[in-house]
Structure formats: C-alpha cells, structure tokens
Amino acid sequence: MDFAKLQGSGNDFILIDNRDGRVYKKTEELGVCLKEFVVKVCEPHKGVGADGLILIEEPEDSSNHFRWQFFNSDGSEAEMCGNGSRCAVRFCYDLGIVDKYVKFETLAGVIKAEVLEDGKRVKVQLTPPSEPVDKTLLVDGRELKGVFINTGVPHFVVPVDNLEGTDVRGLGRAIRFHEEFQPKGTNVNFIEPVSADTIKVRTYERGVESETLACGTGATAGAIVAYIKGLVSKKPVKVVTRSEELLIIDFDKELKEVFLNGSVYKVFEGTLSYEIFL
Numbered sequence: 117m118d119f120a121k122l123q124g125s126g127n128d129f130i131l132i133d134n135r136d137g138r139v140y141k142k143t144e145e146l147g148v149c150l151k152e153f154v155v156k157v158c159e160p161h162k163g164v165g166a167d168g169l170i171l172i173e174e175p176e177d178s179s180n181h182f183r184w185q186f187f188n189s190d191g192s193e194a195e196m197c198g199n200g201s202r203c204a205v206r207f208c209y210d211l212g213i214v215d216k217y218v219k220f221e222t223l224a225g226v227i228k229a230e231v232l233e234d235g236k237r238v239k240v241q242l243t244p245p246s247e248p249v250d251k252t253l254l255v256d257g258r259e260l261k262g263v264f265i266n267t268g269v270p271h272f273v274v275p276v277d278n279l280e281g282t283d284v285r286g287l288g289r290a291i292r293f294h295e296e297f298q299p300k301g302t303n304v305n306f307i308e309p310v311s312a313d314t315i316k317v318r319t320y321e322r323g324v325e326s327e328t329l330a331c332g333t334g335a336t337a338g339a340i341v342a343y344i345k346g347l348v349s350k351k352p353v354k355v356v357t358r359s360e361e362l363l364i365i366d367f368d369k370e371l372k373e374v375f376l377n378g379s380v381y382k383v384f385e386g387t388l389s390y391e392i393f394l
C-alpha cells in the first residue's frame with residue numbers, strides 16, 4: 117500500500133490516499149483493527165515511524181476538496197492537527213486533488229488552506245479558538261499558572277523563564293493527565309518570549325505521549341497566550357519550535373480568524389510491507 121511521509125517543522129506524518137477504502141480492505145485482510153494499523157505503522161524502528169497518520173477520504177460535502185481522519189501515533193483520533201493539516205494539503209496538492217485554495221473536513225470543522233511556493237509552504241486557517249481561561253494547577257506539590265485554550269484540540273500553555281531547563285517530559289505528562297483536564301486530557305506547551313514578536317515553545321503532545329519537535333495547534337495556542345498576556349506586542353507572532361523551524365501565527369483581535377503558516381517537506385514515498393503486522 118502506497119504512502120508518503122511528510123513533515124512540518126519536524127512534526128512528521130504518514131499520509132495515505134484512502135478515497136478507495138484501501139486501508140479498510142487491508143486491515144480486514146490482515147485481521148487488525150484500524151487503531152492497531154496506526155500504531156504499527158507509526159512505530160519507530162519496527163514501523164515507518166511518525167507522530168501521526170492521516171487518511172485522505174472523499175468529502176461528505178462536495179463543496180469541500182476532501183475529508184480526513186487524523187490519528188496520533190498511539191492510535192487515538194484527534195479533532196485537528198495544525199502541522200498535519202499543512203502536510204495533508206501538500207500531499208493532496210501533489211496528488212492533483214487540490215490547487216491553490218483548499219477546503220477540507222475535519223472533526224474540528226472545515227479547514228481552509230492556501231498552498232504557497234508550489235507546496236513548500238502551506239497556510240491554514242484554524243477553527244476559531246475557545247475563550248482562553250486562566251488556571252492554576254497543583255502539580256507535584258507546587259502551583260503552576262497557565263492558560264487553557266482549544267485551537268482545534270485542547271492546549272494548556274505555561275509561560276516559563278527558562279524553557280531549556282524545563283522538564284517538558286515530566287511536567288508535561290503530569291499536566292496532560294491532570295484531573296483538571298480529564299477525561300480527554302490536554303496537550304501542554306511551555307513558552308518563553310524571545311523578542312517583541314517572537315516566542316520559543318516546547319510541546320508535550322497528547323496521543324504521542326512525548327515532546328514533539330513541533331505542534332501547530334500548540335504553537336498557535338502559545339502565540340495567542342503570549343500576545344494576550346503581553347509577553348509579545350507585535351503580530352504576526354513568530355514561534356521558534358523545538359526543531360528550530362519557525363511557524364508564523366497571525367490572528368485578529370476577536371480571535372475569529374487564526375492563521376498558521378509554515379514550511380512542509382515531503383520526506384519520502386513508499387509501499388507498506390505486510391511484515392510490519394507480523
């Protein structure tokens with residue numbers, strides 16, 4: 117089964133054109149459920165390895181170009197994925213399914229996108245975020261102040277003074293599973309201002325259950341929180357991700373229009389071997 121691997125700021129994804137239902141036929145043939153298929157294919161070393169897997173499907177509304185199903189590497193399905201959406205648009209652009217202006221269906225709603233530089237950059241308009249909410253959590257016996265905001269998926273944003281010295285894995289995990297956010301949990305972003313229009317961010321990602329090199333909806337959450345908290349004063353906000361690639365976030369005052377812009381790279385194309393599932 118043919119697939120492509122693409123990455124946006126180091127957040128990497130396996131993409132499969134499933135408009136003919138080939139994945140469902142293959143999983144039935146192999147006797148594995150869809151979740152097991154995702155986990156096996158996303159597994160590093162024994163599988164292809166990626167933060168997530170994206171299936172491209174026919175749209176339910178013919179005015180949209182496609183529908184997608186997004187899965188984290190642990191097999192959990194998520195409503196939205198900022199970097200994954202940029203990779204999906206580029207994948208469909210290369211397939212000839214879309215041209216410069218794109219609309220596609222996600223569990224978070226219809227996402228609009230624009231292909232730039234012949235697919236080497238993609239700009240997506242995220243769904244309007246939820247109202248940011250200040251929260252103070254008790255984590256490992258100490259108070260932690262942050263802001264909860266849903267930018268297509270849930271994020272808790274924690275401003276810190278020393279991002280490099282932050283225990284992203286330990287603190288991130290504790291917050292991700294904190295009772296405040298159950299049952300679904302949340303992604304966790306630690307941010308540090310760099311200049312009037314730039315922040316650095318590190319993200320512990322729900323469903324990957326680790327720090328990733330970038331998270332598009334997380335970078336967006338971090339940029340919005342940095343701006344409303346006065347940590348940055350200019351827009352668009354540049355976000356330096358863990359991969360050191362930049363994501364550009366712009367948004368209006370009312371948070372009705374939010375844009376995520378960044379590079380997309382096709383890493384390779386290949387064919388899955390059934391031996392992944394042995």
Ligand SMILES: N[C@@H](CCC[C@H](N)C(=O)O)C(=O)O
Nearest residue numbers: 194197198199269331332333
């Ligand atoms: N990396 C993604 C977020 C993917 C979903 C997230 N892990 C979740 O389950 O909420 C992004 O770029 O936004």
